[in-house]
Amino acid sequence: MQTATIAFDRFNEMQDEDCQERILAARARLGKKAVLLCHHYQRADVYRHADLTGDSLKLSRLASQTDAEYIVFCGVHFMAEVADIMSKAGQTAILPDLAAGCSMADMANLAKVERCWRELGEVLGDVDAQVTPVTYINSAADLKAFCGDHGGIVCTSSNAGTIAQWAFAQREKVLFFPDQHLGRWTGYNLGIPLGDMAVWDPDQENGGLTPEQIRQAKILLWKGHCSVHQMFQASHIERFRKEHPDGRVIAHPECNFDVCKLADQVGSTEAIVKTIKEAPAGSRWLVGTELNLVNRLAEEVKPQGKIVQFMAPTVCMCSTMQRIDPQHLAWTLENLADGNVVNAIRVPEHEAKLARIALDRMLAVS
Numbered sequence: 001m002q003t004a005t006i007a008f009d010r011f012n013e014m015q016d017e018d019c020q021e022r023i024l025a026a027r028a029r030l031g032k033k034a035v036l037l038c039h040h041y042q043r044a045d046v047y048r049h050a051d052l053t054g055d056s057l058k059l060s061r062l063a064s065q066t067d068a069e070y071i072v073f074c075g076v077h078f079m080a081e082v083a084d085i086m087s088k089a090g091q092t093a094i095l096p097d098l099a100a101g102c103s104m105a106d107m108a109n110l111a112k113v114e115r116c117w118r119e120l121g122e123v124l125g126d127v128d129a130q131v132t133p134v135t136y137i138n139s140a141a142d143l144k145a146f147c148g149d150h151g152g153i154v155c156t157s158s159n160a161g162t163i164a165q166w167a168f169a170q171r172e173k174v175l176f177f178p179d180q181h182l183g184r185w186t187g188y189n190l191g192i193p194l195g196d197m198a199v200w201d202p203d204q205e206n207g208g209l210t211p212e213q214i215r216q217a218k219i220l221l222w223k224g225h226c227s228v229h230q231m232f233q234a235s236h237i238e239r240f241r242k243e244h245p246d247g248r249v250i251a252h253p254e255c256n257f258d259v260c261k262l263a264d265q266v267g268s269t270e271a272i273v274k275t276i277k278e279a280p281a282g283s284r285w286l287v288g289t290e291l292n293l294v295n296r297l298a299e300e301v302k303p304q305g306k307i308v309q310f311m312a313p314t315v316c317m318c319s320t321m322q323r324i325d326p327q328h329l330a331w332t333l334e335n336l337a338d339g340n341v342v343n344a345i346r347v348p349e350h351e352a353k354l355a356r357i358a359l360d361r362m363l364a365v366s
Contacts, residue, residue, distance in 0.1 A: 003338045003339060003340065005335055005340045005342060006331065006334055006335050006338065006340070008327075008328070008331050010331075011327045011328070011330055011331040012327055014326075014327055014330070016045055016325075016326045016327075019326035019327050019329070019330040020045070020326060020330075022330040022333075022334060023049055023326065023329055023330045023333055024049075026330065026333035026334045026336070026337045027049070027333060029337040030070075030333065030336055030337050032068060033068060033069045033070060033336075034068055034069070034070040034071075034072055034333065034336055035051045035052065035066050035068035035070070035071055035072065036049055036050050036051045036052070036072045036074060037050070037051070037052050037053075037054075037059050037062060037063065037071060037072070037073050037074065037075070037079075037083065038050035038052070038053045038074040038075070039053075039054070039055070039056070039059060039074070039075040039076075039079060039269075040053065040054065040055055040269040040270075040273065040290075040292075040293045040296075041075075041269070041290040041292050041293055042074050042075065042292065042324060043292055043324070043325065044292065044295075044296060045325070045326050046074050046324055046325065046326060046329055047074070047292070047296070049074075049329065050074065052066070054270060055156065055157070055158060055268050055269040055270040056079065056082075056137045056138070056156045056157070056158075058158075058270055059073075059075070059079060059082075059083075061363065063082060063083035063086045063087060063093075064086035064087070064363075066087075066091075067088075068091070069090065069091060069092065070091070070092050070094055070336055070341070071083045071084075071087060071091060071092065071093045071094065072094045072096065072329075072332060072333070072336075073093060073094065073095055073345075074096065074324045074329065075095075075100070075324070076095075076100045076101055076102045076105075077095060077098070077100060077101045077102065077105070077140075077345070078102055078105050078137070078138060078139060078140060078141070080093050080094070080095040080345040081093075081140070081141040081345055081347050081355075082137065082141075082359065083345070084345045084346060084347050084352070085141065085144075085347055085352045085355050085356050085359060086356070086359065092341055092344050093344065093345045093346075094332060094336075094341065094342070094343050094344055094345065095324075095343050095345050096324050096328040096329050096331070096332040096343060097323045097324055097325075097328040097343070098343050099323050100323040100324050102138055103226075103227050104136075104138050104178055104179055104224055104225060104226045104227070104254075105138050105139050105140055105178060107178045107222070107223070107224035107225070108135075108139060108140075108143060108177045108178035108202070108222055108224055109140070109143075110140070110142045110143060110146060112202040113133075113143060113146055113177065113202075114146070115202075116175070116200060116202060116207065117133075117150070117175075119205070119206050119207070120175070120214065120220075123206070123211045123214045123215065124173075124214065124215065128150055128151065129171065130171055130172055130173055131171055131173045131174065131175050131220075132151060132152055132153070132167035132168070132170045132171045132173070132174050132175070133146060133147045133150050133151075133152035133153075133174075133175045133177075134147065134152055134153055134154075134155055134163060134164065134167050134174055134175065134176050134177075134183075135147050135152070135153075135154055135155075135177055135178070135358070136154075136155055136156070136157075136160075136176075136177070136178060136179050136182060137154050137155065137156045138178065138179065138226075139154075139177065139178055141347045141351055141352065141355050142351055142355075143177070143178075144354075144355035144358045144359060145350075145351045145352075145353075145354035145355040145358070146354075147355075147358040148353075148354035148355055148356070148357035148358035148359075148361075149354050149357075151170060151171075152167070152358055153166065153167060153358050153361045153362050153365070154358045154359050154361070154362040155362060156268065156362075156366075157182060157252065157253050157254065157267075157268035157269070158267075158268040158270060158271065158366070159362065159365070159366035160182055160183075160185075160186040160253065161186055161189055161190065162365060162366050163362060163365060163366065164176075164186050164187065164190055165190065166361075166365045168190075168218075172218075173217065173218060173219070173220065174187075174218070174219045174220070175200070175219075175220045175222070176219055176220065176221055176222060177222030177224060178222045178224035179222070179224050179225060179226060179254055180199055180221040180222060180223060180224060180225060181225060181226075181229070181253065181254050181255060181256055181257065181260075182253045182254055183197070183219055183221045183222070184197055184219075184221055184257055185253045185257065185260045185266065186253070187218065187219045188257070192218050192219060194257075196216065196217060196218040196219070197217065197218065197219040197220075197221055198213050198214070198216075198217040198219075198220055198221065199221050199222075199223050200220045200221060200222055200223060201223045202222065202223065203223075207220070207223075225254070226254040228254075228289075228290050229252055229254035229255045229256075229288065229289065230255075230256065231312045231314070232251065232255050232256070232259050232288040232311045232312055233256075233258075233259065233312075234258040234259055234262050236259075236286070236288075236311050236312060236313070237249050237259065237262045237263065237286065237311070238262070240286045240309070240311075244284050244286075246284070247283075247284040247285065247286060248264045248265070248279070248283060248284070248285050248286070249262065249263045249264050249265075249285070249286045249287075249288070249311075250263060250264065250265045250266070250267065250272055250275055250276070250285060250286075250287055250288070251263040251265075251266050251287075251288035251289070251311070252266070252267070252268065252269065252272065252288055252289040253266050253267070253268070255288050259288055259311075263288065269289060269290075269293055272287060272289055272293070272297075273293070273297060276297055276301060276306065276308060277297075277300070277301060279301075279306060281304040281305050281306065282304070282305040282306065283306050283307075284306070284307040284308075284309070285306065285307065285308045285309065286309050286311050287308055287309065287310060287311060288311040288312075291310055294308060294309075294310045295310075
């Protein structure tokens with residue numbers, strides 16, 4: 001039976017361990033009504049409660065398959081939007097802290113993408129016949145809807161290569177947003193010369209490009225990036241190789257091109273986890289991705305004598321993901337157990353319909 005919503009202020013000053021007990025108690029009351037999805041970058045004291053874990057692609061699939069009434073997404077806003085879009089009727093996606101956003105996703109918005117599309121049309125003519133829009137899953141629902149409406153598609157770091165091949169099979173050019181680094185590395189691996197990939201700056205007219213540069217480009221790369229992966233530098237890899245010649249380097253494709261080029265392997269968070277877990281005992285790894293994942297992975301493989309080292313010399317974690325803390329999770333679950341839905345994520349129906357087209361294309365292709 002629904003009761004008065006519990007205010008968050010009561011939880012804000014709670015110690016983490018007190019919150020852990022309340023989380024367990026609320027989960028026991030909820031039973032199978034709620035499922036907790038956690039991204040690999042989630043902090044350890046929240047990740048420990050996960051029912052399902054993974055990277056963006058895996059969690060997209062899991063969100064569409066669960067039968068729980070409540071999908072509590074311990075991640076960031078765009079992930080909860082995907083859960084809402086992919087969920088069934090009667091299910092509710094919830095984000096424990098609405099402030100958990102993504103700085104990369106914020107680097108592209110619908111107004112700027114629509115202006116880009118108009119400006120491309122002024123140079124190319126029928127832009128819908130010449131350019132396939134591809135949005136990284138790290139983007140707002142309205143950008144996924146834009147892609148659905150313009151014959152485009154969504155990609156993740158796991159399937160970007162496959163998606164790009166599909167996109168080029170539709171039209172001769174690709175507009176890739178919001179992460180330029182993933183787009184560049186994907187194009188490079190398809191054999192596209194760096195000179196045929198132009199960076200589109202949304203704060204400049206025509207993206208800061210000449211008509212000739214636009215016509216020549218095979219991929220137009222939105223000027224966006226991940227603040228975490230931007231921290232990793234080629235010099236970090238060079239130093240590691242001098243100190244550990246037998247060590248291996250693996251990086252996320254959101255890292256800059258020089259880092260990806262120097263790494264032994266480049267892959268999504270799911271691929272990084274799989275690669276290191278399956279690596280020979282006693283191996284040493286330098287890893288270029290978010291700190292929480294690296295620390296968790298280092299502890300998991302330590303019994304096999306594997307050494308996992310974070311690439312940057314400074315602390316570098318996803319600060320917005322960190323907003324999902326034990327206090328917010330306990331508050332969310334206790335309210336749910338009392339019949340109160342807090343922080344529900346609901347994408348407008350017309351937007352969700354178009355976004356789902358782009359997401360379904362991705363899932364079918366990948």
